[in-house]
Amino acid sequence: MNVSPESHEAKLATPEYCAKDALSVRDLTVAYHRKPVIWDIDLTIPQGKLVAIIGPNGAGKSTLIKACLDLIARSSGEVKVFDSLYSKARERVGYVPQRESVDWDFPVSALDVVAMGMYGKLGWFRRVNKRARTLALQALDRVGLADYADHQISQLSGGQQQRAFLARALVQDADIYFMDEPFAAVDAATERAIVELLKELQSRGKTCLVVHHDLATVTEYFDWSILLNMRVVAHGPTNIVFTQENLRKTYGAKLSLLSDAAEKLMLG
Numbered sequence: 001m002n003v004s005p006e007s008h009e010a011k012l013a014t015p016e017y018c019a020k021d022a023l024s025v026r027d028l029t030v031a032y033h034r035k036p037v038i039w040d041i042d043l044t045i046p047q048g049k050l051v052a053i054i055g056p057n058g059a060g061k062s063t064l065i066k067a068c069l070d071l072i073a074r075s076s077g078e079v080k081v082f083d084s085l086y087s088k089a090r091e092r093v094g095y096v097p098q099r100e101s102v103d104w105d106f107p108v109s110a111l112d113v114v115a116m117g118m119y120g121k122l123g124w125f126r127r128v129n130k131r132a133r134t135l136a137l138q139a140l141d142r143v144g145l146a147d148y149a150d151h152q153i154s155q156l157s158g159g160q161q162q163r164a165f166l167a168r169a170l171v172q173d174a175d176i177y178f179m180d181e182p183f184a185a186v187d188a189a190t191e192r193a194i195v196e197l198l199k200e201l202q203s204r205g206k207t208c209l210v211v212h213h214d215l216a217t218v219t220e221y222f223d224w225s226i227l228l229n230m231r232v233v234a235h236g237p238t239n240i241v242f243t244q245e246n247l248r249k250t251y252g253a254k255l256s257l258l259s260d261a262a263e264k265l266m267l268g
Contacts, residue, residue, distance in 0.1 A: 020047065020082050020083045021044050021045060021046055021047065021082075021083070022045050022046065022047040022048075022049070022081070022082060022175070022176045022207035023043065023044070023045040023068065023079070023080070023081060023176065023207070023209070024043070024044050024045075024078075024079070024080045024083070025041050025042060025043040025044075025068065025077065025078075025079050025080075026042055026077060026078045026079075027040060027041075027042065027076055027077040027078065028040075028041035028042075028064075028067060028074060028076070028077030028078070028079065029041070029074065029075040029076045029077055030060070030063050030064075030067050030072060030073070030074055030075055031075045036075070036230065037060045037063045037230065038060035038063050038064055038067070038228070038230055038231070039230065039231060040231060041064065041077065041231065041232055042232065043226065043232065043235055045207065045209065045224065046207075046224075047082075047175075047205065047207055048202060048205050048206070048207055049202075049207055049208075049223055049224040050198055050199075050202050050208050050210070050221065050222045050223055050224065051207070051208065051209040051210065051222060051224040051225065051226060052210055052212045052218050052221065052222035052224070052225045052226070052238070053065070053209060053210065053211045053212065053225075053226045053228060054211075054212055054213070054215065054218060054225060054226070054227055054228070054250070055227060055228040055229045055233075055250055055251075056229060056250070056251050056252075059228050059229045059230060059250075060228060060229075060230050061180075061211045061228055062098065062180050062181075062211060064228065065095075065178045065180055065209065065211065067079065068081075068086065068178065069086060069093065069095060069178060070086050070087065081093060081176060082175065082176070091172075091174075092174055092175040092176060093172075093174050093175075093176055093177075093178070094117075094169035094170070094172045094174035094176070094177040094178070095169065095177070095178050095179075095180075096165050096166055096168075096169050096177065096178070096179040096180060096182055097165070097180050098180045098181050098184070099158065099161055099162050099165070099181075099184065099185070100184075105154050106153070106154075107152065107154075108152070108153055109149065109150050109151060109152060109153065110140060110145055110148050110149055110150070110151055110153055110156065110160075110164045110167075111133070111136055111137065111140065111149040111150065112153075113153055113164050113165070113167075113168055114136040114139050114140055114164060114167045114168045114171055115132055115133065115136045115171070116168055117136075117139075117167075117168040117169060117170075117171040117172045118132045118135065118136065118171055118172070135171050136149075136167070136171055137149060138171075139167035139168070139170040139171040140164070140167050142167065142170060142197070143163040143164070143166050143167045143170070143193060143197065144163060144193055145160060145163050145164060145167065148160060148164075158185055158186065159186040159187045159189070159190035160190075162182060162186050162190060162194075163190060163193065163194075165182075166179075166182065166194065166197060170197075174206070175205075175206060175207065176206065176207040176208070176209070177201065177206065177207070177208045177209070178209050179208060179209065179210045179211065180211045181211045181212070181213070182194055182210060183210075183212060183213070183214065184213070195221055198210070198221065209226075210222070215247070218238060218242055219238055219239070219242060222238050223237065223238055223239075224236065224237060224238060225237075225238045225241050225242050227241060227242075227246050227247070227249075227250040228250070229249075229250050229251070229252075233246055233249045233250045234246045234249075234250075
C-alpha cells in the first residue's frame with residue numbers, strides 16, 4: 001500500500017508519533033492534615049522547555065515540585081517523567097532545593113556538595129573517584145566557583161551557595177531539572193549566571209521547571225509558564241498564558257501589591 005507524503009506527515013504529527021513529554025501530571029492532590037494544599041493538578045510539559053512556576057505565597061509551588069519528586073506523599077494522582085514513574089527515572093532528574101531548606105553549617109566543601117550529585121551513578125558507599133572529582137570541578141567552573149572548590153560551604157555567600165547547588169544538579173547531567181526558587185536573594189551576577197545556565201541547558205534539549213517570583217522577568221527568561229494558586233489557573237506557552245487576566249485569577253487582590261512591573265509588562 002502506497003502512502004502519500006502528505007498522509008505520512010500527518011501521521012508523524014499525531015501524538016503517538018511525537019517525542020515523549022518531559023512531565024505528565026494527572027489528578028494530583030496533596031493534603032496536609034486532610035486540608036488540600038494543591039488539588040486536581042493536570043499538567044503536560046513538553047521536552048526542552050524553560051518553565052516558570054508562578055503564584056502567590058502559599059499557592060503550592062514548592063509542594064508541586066516535591067510531590068513530583070516523591071519527597072512528600074500524594075493524596076491522589078500520578079506523575080510521570082518521560083512516560084515513566086519517577087522511581088524508574090531518577091537518574092534523569094536533577095533537583096535544586098530552596099537554599100533556606102539546607103543546613104549550611106554541615107562541614108563539607110563546595111566540591112563535596114557538587115560530588116553528592118554523582119552518588120546516583122557511583123552508589124552511596126563508593127568513594128568519589130578521580131573522574132567524578134573532575135566532573136564536579138568542571139561543574140563548579142561552569143557556575144563560576146572553580147576557585148572555591150575547597151572552601152567550606154558555610155563560608156560561601158548566599159549567591160555562591162546557590163551556585164554550588166546548581167553545580168550539583170549539573171553534574172548529574174539530568175534531562176529534566178526541578179529548581180525551587182533559584183533566584184531568591186541572589187545578586188545580579190548570580191542571576192545572570194543562572195539565566196545563562198538555563199539557556200545552555202535548553203540548547204541541549206533539557207527541560208527546567210523553576211519556581212519563580214519576579215513577574216517582570218517571566219517573559220524574558222521562560223518560554224512556558226504554570227500559573228498556580230492551589231489549582232492550575234493556566235499553563236502553556238508564556239506568550240499565550242501570561243496575561244493580565246490570568247494573573248488576576250492567580251493573585252487576586254494581591255496583584256496590586258506586586259509593584260507596577262506586571263502592569264508595565266502587559267502594556268508593553
